Amino acid sequence: MITGKCECGRVQFEIDGPIEDFSHCHCSQCRRMHGAAFGSFAGVAKAGFRYLSGETDVTAYQSSATSTRTFCKACGSNFFVALDSEPDRLYVAMGVIDGDPPRPDGYHIYVGSKAPWHDIHDDLPQYDTAPADEESDAPQDT
Ligand SMILES: [Zn+2]
Ligand SMILES: [Zn+2]
Numbered sequence: 001m002i003t004g005k006c007e008c009g010r011v012q013f014e015i016d017g018p019i020e021d022f023s024h025c026h027c028s029q030c031r032r033m034h035g036a037a038f039g040s041f042a043g044v045a046k047a048g049f050r051y052l053s054g055e056t057d058v059t060a061y062q063s064s065a066t067s068t069r070t071f072c073k074a075c076g077s078n079f080f081v082a083l084d085s086e087p088d089r090l091y092v093a094m095g096v097i098d099g100d101p102p103r104p105d106g107y108h109i110y111v112g113s114k115a116p117w118h119d120i121h122d123d124l125p126q127y128d129t130a131p132a133d134e135e136s137d138a139p140q141d142t
Contacts, residue, residue: 002044003052004097006077010054013079015092017048019103022094024124026114029063033071033078037118040094041081042103049080049090107131 002015021043030039051058059073066084071077078093108120112128120126 002042002097002101003099004079004092006054006072006075006079006096008072008075008077010057010074011072011077011079012052012054014050014052015042015044015048015097016050017045019044019101020089021091022103022106023091024106024108025110026108026118027110028113030110031115033061033063033069034093034095037115038108039078040106041091042094042097042101043089043091046082046088046090049092 005012019042024038026038068082070079081091107125111126
């Protein structure tokens with residue numbers, strides 16, 4: 001069982017199931033919302049995600065016509081991105097997941113809009129926007 005929590009601890013969750021996808025998104029929305037050079041996301045089955053506490057402290061932000069992000073009202077920690085085009089999956093912010101659960105090799109997306117002050121120093125695959133098979137459900141960069 002994978003577990004996680006926000007910074008203030010009000011919201012705790014668990015994920016029953018494996019991390020199926022692991023990406024680092026450099027789009028401007030992820031950069032702003034995570035206050036960071038990029039956001040890292042664990043793709044998991046939505047059916048396995050469950051709040052253990054604090055669900056009423058979770059609020060949502062519709063970040064594009066087809067994507068919604070959730071975060072803690074009290075501390076601002078990001079929980080996940082949900083894409084209308086992938087109703088059975090959630091992209092959970094890796095930073096709110098506890099420990100070091102098993103996951104596939106990562107890759108970088110939206111590298112074409114990465115922060116000019118950040119350089120990528122690894123050999124993982126890079127995509128200017130999203131990999132071809134994710135094109136239609138990628139969050140819109142703004
Ligand atoms: Zn919180
Ligand atoms: Zn992004």
